[in-house]
Amino acid sequence: MPGAELGPDRVVVTGATGRMGEELLAACEERGHDVLAVSESDDDAISGADLADHLEPGDVLVDFTLPEASLGYVETAADAGVPVVIGTTGYDGAGEASIEEAAEQVPVLRASNFARGIQALLGAVREAVAALPGYDVEVTETHHNGKRDAPSGTALSILDGIDDARGDELDRKYGREGVDPREDGEVGVHVRRAGGIKGEHEVLLAGNEEVLTLTHRAESRGVFAAGALDAAEWLAGREAGLYAFEDLI
Ligand SMILES: NC(=O)C1=CN([C@@H]2O[C@H](COP(=O)(O)OP(=O)(O)OC[C@H]3O[C@@H](n4cnc5c(N)ncnc54)[C@H](OP(=O)(O)O)[C@@H]3O)[C@@H](O)[C@H]2O)C=CC1
Numbered sequence: 001m002p003g004a005e006l007g008p009d010r011v012v013v014t015g016a017t018g019r020m021g022e023e024l025l026a027a028c029e030e031r032g033h034d035v036l037a038v039s040e041s042d043d044d045a046i047s048g049a050d051l052a053d054h055l056e057p058g059d060v061l062v063d064f065t066l067p068e069a070s071l072g073y074v075e076t077a078a079d080a081g082v083p084v085v086i087g088t089t090g091y092d093g094a095g096e097a098s099i100e101e102a103a104e105q106v107p108v109l110r111a112s113n114f115a116r117g118i119q120a121l122l123g124a125v126r127e128a129v130a131a132l133p134g135y136d137v138e139v140t141e142t143h144h145n146g147k148r149d150a151p152s153g154t155a156l157s158i159l160d161g162i163d164d165a166r167g168d169e170l171d172r173k174y175g176r177e178g179v180d181p182r183e184d185g186e187v188g189v190h191v192r193r194a195g196g197i198k199g200e201h202e203v204l205l206a207g208n209e210e211v212l213t214l215t216h217r218a219e220s221r222g223v224f225a226a227g228a229l230d231a232a233e234w235l236a237g238r239e240a241g242l243y244a245f246e247d248l249i
């Protein structure tokens, strides 16, 4: 298969049998990228333990796995001088720190959501929150029943944006039960897991006489794979550092 005209010589896809891994392989084929599939459960792919022996200059690694697997892949890529696109969510503080360390060695582009519409939502939420001081804010995210981390990485990005726009760290209130009225300085956070829903995020702002809702719904995982590949094409050949999806869109 010939390589694409722009971007990496080869895309290294970790977690190749995962929901996003499969979607990425399909998107690479559609764009004509050469691919190296990495998987712990597919005998036709190379295993993570052998990754270091297979990485080459000109590769970009794209990772949508689990934090515990992802950090090993990112470290191996950084040691080999290979840029990394990270879509995995749910890292703890130590994981965040390892990603920042890797970004001192190679370019690393990380996004909690590679749908372009989410970037627009993040901007709209900041604008709405800044324009409506004193309004109550509630964030709801809904995903498929196989999702492990909660709240979603995207919901966390939205919540950080709300704090920035308010100029205050709101108290994140996860659900509500019993006698538990709303208090000042709270932002409600609600998580739903059901069926095969690809990803929905809603931000509700309410005053006493009006309600504004801003919603994004991913209708297929193709939108995430397309954004991640756009990022891989953009990242190839850049300086080491930590980049964000908004740097290229
Ligand atoms: N930023 C974004 O736009 C998006 C981010 N995501 C995030 O991507 C991540 C993956 O999501 P999804 O594809 O649905 O998850 P899946 O569970 O479907 O796939 C994850 C894959 O990671 C690999 N893996 C799992 N555990 C290990 C392990 N211990 N060691 C090595 N490899 C492992 C497996 O692949 P194999 O057996 O082949 O190695 C597994 O299939 C999640 O964090 C999710 O939140 C998802 C969608 C969009």
Ligand SMILES: O=C(O)C1=N[C@H](C(=O)O)C[C@H](O)C1
Binding pocket: 089, 112, 113, 114, 143, 144, 147, 151, 152, 153, 154, 155, 198, 199, 200
């Ligand atoms: O796990 C998923 O599926 C998704 N995860 C990301 C997140 O945690 O925000 C992005 C998207 O919503 C799909």
